[in-house]
Amino acid sequence: MHCAQKMTHNIYWIGSNDWRTERFENLFPIPNGVSYNSYFIDDEKTCVVDSVDAEIREEYFDNLSHLLNGRDLDYIIVNHMEPDHCQTLLETLERYPNCKMVGNATTFRMFEQFYRTPKPDQYYTVKEGDEICLGKHTLVSYTMPMVHWPEVTCTYEKSTGTLFSADAFGTFGTINGNIFADQTDFIATYEDEARRYYTNIVGKYGPQVQNAIRKVSGLEIKRIAPLHGPIWRTPETIEYILHKYLHWSSYTAEKKGVVIAFGSMYGNTRDIAQQLAKQLSKRGVTDIKIYDVSKTNASYIIADAWKYTNLVTIAPTYNLNLYLTMENFIHELKALNFQNHKVSIIGNHSWASAAMKTMVAHFENDFKDIEIVSQPLDIKSSLKEEDIPLIEKMADDIKASIDAAEIKEVL
Numbered sequence: 001m002h003c004a005q006k007m008t009h010n011i012y013w014i015g016s017n018d019w020r021t022e023r024f025e026n027l028f029p030i031p032n033g034v035s036y037n038s039y040f041i042d043d044e045k046t047c048v049v050d051s052v053d054a055e056i057r058e059e060y061f062d063n064l065s066h067l068l069n070g071r072d073l074d075y076i077i078v079n080h081m082e083p084d085h086c087q088t089l090l091e092t093l094e095r096y097p098n099c100k101m102v103g104n105a106t107t108f109r110m111f112e113q114f115y116r117t118p119k120p121d122q123y124y125t126v127k128e129g130d131e132i133c134l135g136k137h138t139l140v141s142y143t144m145p146m147v148h149w150p151e152v153t154c155t156y157e158k159s160t161g162t163l164f165s166a167d168a169f170g171t172f173g174t175i176n177g178n179i180f181a182d183q184t185d186f187i188a189t190y191e192d193e194a195r196r197y198y199t200n201i202v203g204k205y206g207p208q209v210q211n212a213i214r215k216v217s218g219l220e221i222k223r224i225a226p227l228h229g230p231i232w233r234t235p236e237t238i239e240y241i242l243h244k245y246l247h248w249s250s251y252t253a254e255k256k257g258v259v260i261a262f263g264s265m266y267g268n269t270r271d272i273a274q275q276l277a278k279q280l281s282k283r284g285v286t287d288i289k290i291y292d293v294s295k296t297n298a299s300y301i302i303a304d305a306w307k308y309t310n311l312v313t314i315a316p317t318y319n320l321n322l323y324l325t326m327e328n329f330i331h332e333l334k335a336l337n338f339q340n341h342k343v344s345i346i347g348n349h350s351w352a353s354a355a356m357k358t359m360v361a362h363f364e365n366d367f368k369d370i371e372i373v374s375q376p377l378d379i380k381s382s383l384k385e386e387d388i389p390l391i392e393k394m395a396d397d398i399k400a401s402i403d404a405a406e407i408k409e410v411l
């Protein structure tokens with residue numbers, strides 16, 4: 001059943017929601033679901049901006065044929081070739097054989113790689129700054145390489161000031177009737193999920209995100225229409241999401257606080273994490289988050305590690321190595337280019353220590369711009385009375401580093 005919504009002057013949201021998929025990219029839990037957004041422009045020429053995941057295929061085609069109302073489809077703009085936006089692309093081209101698929105050389109190469117059905121007669125190549133006039137609406141293409149994938153573009157519609165931004169400015173979480181962020185309590189509803197989406201999906205590409213923001217900063221943006229999550233259309237919400245992206249892409253902490261990530265088999269290392277948290281709290285530190293790396297999906301811990309100034313990793317030695325879920329957590333952080341934060345380290349071992357040294361080596365050698373706060377500690381099997389002063393000293397050092405931290409506005 002069609003369920004399209006009007007976005008503005010003859011531009012419609014023709015996406016839908018997915019509550020069923022457990023994990024986005026089969027990696028990141030999405031307990032609040034996700035939307036796949038597609039847009040339809042109704043003008044002398046008809047145009048779709050990006051197609052959708054197969055999960056919402058029926059809704060997309062119902063919306064499209066309802067709005068076309070018997071007319072033909074002239075263009076489909078492909079800003080991003082990732083399958084969650086393209087699993088219905090080939091079918092769109094086959095249902096509407098006169099439709100031109102708008103993209104660049106990489107877009108078309110990827111299309112053929114994924115869908116094994118070249119459609120050269122339907123390719124319409126655009127370069128940076130090229131315009132397509134639909135009648136009253138004019139679309140301008142801008143490249144955004146590696147704002148997720150190499151072929152990515154964004155498309156700016158001049159008459160309405162709409163930026164179709166591909167995966168940029170997107171978020172996990174479904175659209176619940178309200179397609180615009182300003183119709184929701186958007187900070188409460190979307191901020192944490194937008195940060196988790198950004199850090200885990202696009203976090204690796206901070207410099208590319210900054211380049212893309214610089215590139216579009218000269219445009220008069222009245223609406224940002226991403227491929228996931230709500231549309232940003234008021235000055236307040238546009239400024240909010242642009243500002244958040246500038247902040248996140250600079251790897252700068254948003255808030256003073258400590259994320260304690262621990263791994264533990266039998267509880268001894270967990271006790272160390274709780275003791276440190278207590279000592280921090282006693283010293284007036286607020287916003288302390290403790291996560292068990294074996295329990296909480298790394299995507300949540302990573303999002304909070306990005307947000308707060310200080311991270312502490314605490315883990316035991318396991319078969320002469322670092323405990324595996326901590327190894328994995330640190331590996332994921334590194335893969336996302338995590339940087340510009342302060343880290344403290346505690347290991348635990350019983351006969352041949354490896355955890356502490358491995359964590360120190362990772363943060364010293366594999367990351368850039370990480371300050372190690374306090375002397376790393378190595379506890380023997382379980383926390384004892386004589387260890388408490390060591391934990392207190394680390395708490396003192398972390399507190400001092402939080403006090404010295406400056407939370408800078410990134411403009």
Ligand SMILES: Cc1cc2nc3c(=O)[nH]c(=O)nc-3n(C[C@H](O)[C@H](O)[C@H](O)COP(=O)(O)O)c2cc1C
Pocket residue numbers: 263264265266267268269270316317318319320321348349350351352353354380381382
């Ligand atoms: C399967 C297993 C392998 C371990 N391997 C090592 C090791 O290679 N070197 C070492 O010093 N301790 C090793 N330990 C000891 C742990 O580091 C120690 O028991 C620590 O207290 C575990 O903390 P937890 O209670 O938080 O799990 C191992 C323990 C287990 C259960």
